[in-house]
Amino acid sequence: MFKLRGRLEKHGEIFEIGQSVKSPILAVLPSLATKFYSNVPTPYEIVDAQEDRKTYQGTIDNVNRQVSEGKQGRIFAVVHVAGKQFKITEGDVFVIEGYWPPDAGDRISLDKVLLVGASDFTLIGRPLVQKGLVRVEATVIEKTLSHTKTHFRKKRRKQYMRINFYRIPQTMLRVNRIEIVGEVNHPPDVTGLETRIF
Structure with a gap:
């Protein structure tokens, strides 16, 4: 875990001092967290x-x-x-x-x-x-x-x-x-x- 040392605004997201993030890259570019990975479930269809x-x-x-x-x-x-x-x-x-x-x-x-x-x-x-x-x-x-x-x-x-x-x-x-x-x-x-x- 990494802590931010200042206030960062990136793509409308604001990170405050002391907020923990998992990766130093995500501290600089927080949009990467949602860009590559999605938590949206995959829709499945039951075929008759x-x-x-x-x-x-x-x-x-x-x-x-x-x-x-x-x-x-x-x-x-x-x-x-x-x-x-x-x-x-x-x-x-x-x-x-x-x-x-x-x-x-x-x-x-x-x-x-x-x-x-x-x-x-x-x-x-x-x-x-x-x-x-x-x-x-x-x-x-x-x-x-x-x-x-x-x-x-x-x-x-x-x-x-x-x-x-x-x-x-x-x-x-x-x-x-x-x-x-x-x-x-x-x-x-x-x-x-x-x-x-x-």
Whole structure:
């Protein structure tokens, strides 16, 4: 506790001699006490479970209706490819750096979809969107090398100097289509059989 040595008027508050304050900063700027900390209780609202469920179901029905009627507009997606995430939409060309096996002309399906959305809604995966809900198809249009990069190393006073030039392999993909093919919140009854051979 600190005591004031004089009379101080700051922001309409008057502190008299001998009045105790908790901090020397508050003795000079008493408005800091109310500026950063508030004793006002946080208002909480008790949500009715039935009302919440009705709102939730109405939102899902609205999304399913937009998708079935084709009124969702331009769709975008965030996909995970070769250890990186890309935000893509139809017609985009994106580059994957480093070695990646597919050859030019290959049509591939990007299955790891983290998020898909349109102008009115966004479906977020946990961590991936439900399997079979979204179809993302792309074509490998080019396999090339990046521009020449320089790696230079030197140790002072040791007659050691090395310079290396290298290029990184790049694969360019064009997104052919992104479409929502299933219904939201209607997962298949049986999962895990897609990769099994009978």
